[in-house]
Amino acid sequence: MSKRVLIADDDDDALSCLANLLTALGHQVAQACSGMQALDVARQFGPEVVILDLGMTPMDGLAAARALRALPGGHSMMLVALTGxxxxxxHEMTQEAGFDIHLVKPVSIDQLGFILSMTQP
Structure with a gap:
């Protein structure tokens, strides 16, 4: 089942690679290159799943996760930390920031597929 997935990573190659992979799997994908941009895109796109890198600047993934949770409907999003x-x-930091899942790069296509299958349609 297709999901609306927002990916935020300040590494252009990692961002485009993951976006291409998820698009090829049939998902609707929006991209952001910073935590602040992820918030703006989330307001417009209404993602079901948000995959955030933690090491972004100036707003890191932890701050972005807290801000996403504060948005209307933010608690229904699945937040995934994808980080080195x-x-x-x-893991404790991501849990405290409101992430549902913490993945360490590199992530396999099987892991991503399983995680996306766990979200509500």
Missing amino acids: WGQPQH
Whole structure:
């Protein structure tokens, strides 16, 4: 089932690669290159799933997640941290910021497919 997925990453290659992959899987994809832009796009696009890199500047993925949760309908979005940060304290930080899932890069197509299948239609 097709989902509306917003991806935010300040690495252009990572962003376009993931967007192309999810589009090829049949999902509607919107892209943002910063946390602030992710908020603007989310307001317009109404994503069901938001995949955020954590290391973006000036607003990192943790701050963006908190702000997304504060939007109308923000608690119904599935927030996925997709990051190179994989230490236990990073998992705690993402949980406290309101993320549903913490994935460490690189992520497999099977992992993404499974996670997207968990969202409500």
